[in-house]
Amino acid sequence: MTITEKILARASGKQKLSPDDVMFAKVDKVMLHDVSGPGVIKVFSEWEKKRGLKLNQIWDPDRVWVAEDHFVPSADRISAENISNLSNFTKQYGITKHFKYGLGQYGICHTLSHEEALVLPGEVYVGGDSHTNTTGAIGAFAAGLGHTDIAYVLMNGQIWFKVPETMLFKIDGVKPDHIMAKDIILKIIGDIGTDGANYKAMQFAGSIMNHLPMEERLTLTNMTTEAGAKNGIIEPDETTYAYLRERTETKYSPVHGDPDAHYSEVFTYEIEKIEPTVAKPFSPGNISAARELQGTELNKAYIGSCTGAKLEDLRAAAEILKDKKVKIRTEVLPAAQSIYMKALKEGLINVFMQAGAVVGPPTCGACCGAHMGVLGKDEVCISTTNRNFPGRMGHVESKTYLASPIVVAASAVTGRITDPRDVRD
Amino acid sequence: MNNNNRSNGKSIRGRVHKYDSDNIDTDVIIPGPYLKIHDHKELAKHAMEGIDPTFPEKVSQGDFLVAGNNFGCGSSREHAPIALSQAGIKAILAQSFARIFYRNAVDGGYLLPIEIDKSTVKKISDGDELEIDIMKNKITNITKNEHYLMKPFPELIAKIVEAGGLINYKPDY
Numbered sequence: 395m396t397i398t399e400k401i402l403a404r405a406s407g408k409q410k411l412s413p414d415d416v417m418f419a420k421v422d423k424v425m426l427h428d429v430s431g432p433g434v435i436k437v438f439s440e441w442e443k444k445r446g447l448k449l450n451q452i453w454d455p456d457r458v459w460v461a462e463d464h465f466v467p468s469a470d471r472i473s474a475e476n477i478s479n480l481s482n483f484t485k486q487y488g489i490t491k492h493f494k495y496g497l498g499q500y501g502i503c504h505t506l507s508h509e510e511a512l513v514l515p516g517e518v519y520v521g522g523d524s525h526t527n528t529t530g531a532i533g534a535f536a537a538g539l540g541h542t543d544i545a546y547v548l549m550n551g552q553i554w555f556k557v558p559e560t561m562l563f564k565i566d567g568v569k570p571d572h573i574m575a576k577d578i579i580l581k582i583i584g585d586i587g588t589d590g591a592n593y594k595a596m597q598f599a600g601s602i603m604n605h606l607p608m609e610e611r612l613t614l615t616n617m618t619t620e621a622g623a624k625n626g627i628i629e630p631d632e633t634t635y636a637y638l639r640e641r642t643e644t645k646y647s648p649v650h651g652d653p654d655a656h657y658s659e660v661f662t663y664e665i666e667k668i669e670p671t672v673a674k675p676f677s678p679g680n681i682s683a684a685r686e687l688q689g690t691e692l693n694k695a696y697i698g699s700c701t702g703a704k705l706e707d708l709r710a711a712a713e714i715l716k717d718k719k720v721k722i723r724t725e726v727l728p729a730a731q732s733i734y735m736k737a738l739k740e741g742l743i744n745v746f747m748q749a750g751a752v753v754g755p756p757t758c759g760a761c762c763g764a765h766m767g768v769l770g771k772d773e774v775c776i777s778t779t780n781r782n783f784p785g786r787m788g789h790v791e792s793k794t795y796l797a798s799p800i801v802v803a804a805s806a807v808t809g810r811i812t813d814p815r816d817v818r819d
Numbered sequence: 820m821n822n823n824n825r826s827n828g829k830s831i832r833g834r835v836h837k838y839d840s841d842n843i844d845t846d847v848i849i850p851g852p853y854l855k856i857h858d859h860k861e862l863a864k865h866a867m868e869g870i871d872p873t874f875p876e877k878v879s880q881g882d883f884l885v886a887g888n889n890f891g892c893g894s895s896r897e898h899a900p901i902a903l904s905q906a907g908i909k910a911i912l913a914q915s916f917a918r919i920f921y922r923n924a925v926d927g928g929y930l931l932p933i934e935i936d937k938s939t940v941k942k943i944s945d946g947d948e949l950e951i952d953i954m955k956n957k958i959t960n961i962t963k964n965e966h967y968l969m970k971p972f973p974e975l976i977a978k979i980v981e982a983g984g985l986i987n988y989k990p991d992y
């Protein structure tokens with residue numbers, strides 16, 4: 395069995411599971427945020443009203459955590475009310491892991507999940523957000539669910555899954571300086587299409603893992619969602635364990651796939667052949683090499699989100715922006731308070747501000763076109779985020795190009811889409 | 820939503836709104852700024868706003884939506900099936916669905932995600948009147964006097980559909 399099949403088998407008390415089996419699995423961890431949380435609250439209240447259920451307690455408050463990320467700082471009155479409803483909810487049900495905006499550590503849910511070691515190898519983790527897949531890089535089964543399903547898990551501690559087939563992506567070689575995990579995943583989505591992994595697991599392996607930092611791995615699994623995958627996963631190894639050792643003392647029991655595991659498809663990539671890659675509007679699968687697009691004029695560069703504002707992302711962007719000036723509006727929003735503080739300590743924030751960029755508080759805001767810098771009609775943005783559907787970052791007639799933090803930083807310097815090799819001294 | 824007609828094995832009937840494209844994503848079904856809204860009726864007013872702002876006015880209760888591949892891709896927002904079902908859509912017939920949209924539609928008991936093959940998508944036109952028999956997995960195009968097959972629901976899904984959503988379904992874990 396693959397690692398995904400083995401985790402699901404363990405969680406459902408089965409000896410063996412095969413793709414397409416449908417079963418209920420026990421859940422280890424659950425995440426809600428300020429969009430899915432109020433959605434779950436609404437489901438709870440409907441169940442109480444219409445079904446006459448009494449929902450006085452949830453299954454296990456210690457296995458639940460809550461992020462405030464999409465509409466913080468409160469974009470308007472409704473968002474502010476959602477945040478207070480969320481606070482009432484966590485208080486009512488005794489959920490103590492509630493990361494509040496302006497109260498110590500907080501940030502984007504998929505960043506907190508690894509930064510705070512909230513999910514561990516071998517666990518089944520569900521979150522009320524489609525990019526929950528991200529956390530699979532830690533060696534967990536991590537999948538996104540909607541409000542009803544999350545509400546159901548909060549009551550019962552389990553949920554149904556159909557066992558996905560696993561597609562294996564082997565990436566070999568030594569990563570050149572101008573390439574980041576973002577280029578790899580954009581290339582893969584370009585190759586298999588935005589529904590190329592629908593209902594499936596995407597597993598990443600290959601010799602590149604020997605030197606790919608944890609945070610870069612998270613970029614790979616993050617965007618499996620853009621290929622329609624149920625989950626993205628990477629087998630835990632020394633990199634994983636070292637990352638977790640710095641963050642938690644909790645014991646866990648990792649799961650590894652069998653040597654004879656069956657994969658529905660195996661893809662191999664040589665990292666040296668991958669180019670700095672950009673996804674053009676209006677699909678993450680609509681890719682080109684950055685150099686092929688190099689004349690494209692831009693209005694804005696955005697370095698933010700769960701995909702592209704982790705510490706490694708900020709380091710990479712700062713390396714390009716050091717002693718340079720940006721030519722277009724550039725926004726940098728670290729993905730969590732702790733990452734912001736580390737970036738500050740390392741001098742990265744100084745680099746961004748010297749370059750002329752604005753540095754904002756962690757938020758999903760502009761990534762989902764909600765607030766804090768949305769795009770106007772005809773505006774063109776290059777962004778480290780993960781989606782560029784029509785209207786994703788603002789007006790339906792705005793355009794977003796997706797790229798790695800170094801491509802975005804290089805493009806900020808020239809005001810046009812730029813390969814990082816062309817601005818390095 | 821009342822699912823009694825379904826569990827009785829009766830068929831459902833409605834008119835088609837066809838959006839003949841693949842990858843109709845959740846950002847066009849219900850754009851990001853509305854995610855903070857949790858009032859179902861309010862959400863319905865913005866259903867499909869990113870692709871057709873006149874959609875809510877066109878739909879009558881019980882209508883169907885027909886589309887291509889990977890319908891509902893993108894985010895996990897349950898707002899998407901909620902907005903569509905509140906606008907009146909009872910079933911979506913598509914070549915395939917994004918997985919979270921599919922399970923939200925079924926588990927929340929909002930609407931039926933029905934998989935049909937590409938040739939069937941082609942044969943159905945905007946405005947056609949369809950009758951869908953879930954029990955027999957049959958679709959009748961009343962306007963054109965044609966018959967098609969739908970992909971049967973997997974066993975567990977069929978039970979959840981029949982129960983009218985996950986909350987009413989009693990699993991034997």
Ligand code: SF4
Nearest residue numbers: 525699700758761762
């Ligand atoms: S940063 Fe963007 S992709 Fe990530 S959770 Fe927030 S809205 Fe979703």
